[in-house]
Amino acid sequence: MAPGRADRKQGPEGSSNVAPAAFPRSPPPALQRETAPGREAAPHGAGEGTAASLSPGNAAKHHGARHGAAADEEPPAHGGRGGGPGHRGGRLLQEPPPEPSLRRQRGVGGAGAASPRWSPGLLQVVKQCVRVPVFVMIRPRGGDFLYSDREVEVMKADIRLAKLHGADGLVFGALTEDGRIDTELCTALLAVCRPLPVTFHRAFDMVHDPLVALETLISLGFERVLTSGCDSSALEGLSLIKRLAEQAKGRIVVVPGGGITERNLQRILEGSSASEFHCSARSVRDSGMKFRNPNVAMGASFSAPEYSIKVADVAKVRTLNAIAKNIL
Incomplete structure (x- = not known):
């Protein structure tokens, strides 16, 4: 680790009566990819009232929300307030390769x-x-x-x-070595992000x-936080x-993400009272290459x-959007 940040400790944030999660454990799929991080570069299809996010990594994700969605790390569908990843309207975001994601944007109502x-x-x-608004994931590498x-x-x-190239918002995260929010670094990065939402x-x-x-x-001053509830999936x-x-209580949008599919979206939205969500809605297609080594x-x-x-799977995105619209 480079001297400075990695060696620096930060004072305690305080404590709550929630028992700390049993770490280490293997990171959820979204984090594993971003450690390919953030997410593999790929756009999210988007429709009215959604935001697309760009993050490190390589798979596309979707966000469905009451206001819109964002194209950001990790992948997924998500809903939330206007101007950020996920807005009202049950829209989705995607995170695979750029071309497929962009093609799916038309007529799907999601974001990439x-x-x-x-x-x-x-x-x-x-x-x-x-x-829709496009959010960029800021992740210099995979890993912690x-x-x-x-x-x-x-x-x-x-x-x-x-910002120079038109991002509508940013997505990032940073922790101290003892598992707390790195307030010093986040404050510095937020200052650079202004006036964009983060x-x-x-x-x-x-x-x-x-x-x-x-x-x-x-x-x-973060507007949203993406989480699987500190577990292997949002359902768990x-x-x-x-x-x-x-x-x-409305002071920040809590966005469920991690393992969200058409089969569990309704349960997650109803069980969490969340107004936005994040999911990958992906499928695998075979390469067009005829010669293969x-x-x-x-x-x-x-x-x-x-x-x-x-x-990004158009059918999955449409299904997720339909489910979200009925709930959000």
């Missing part, structure tokens, strides 16, 4: 996102193809959320670049005390998500075949 390494080119193309001084420099530079991503699911962390985010963390939403893998993992491509 990119992944950990978004690019000015991707942002510009997404902005040309959607009519404890950043070095040099990584902080990269994050600040990425924020400035995203969402705190699923780094929240790795905090020591979620109830205290929520108050910290509110005091810092549903009780905590509901508690967070009740505690928030089975002996070469372009990544470190062999779990994702080189000739299988994850794309």
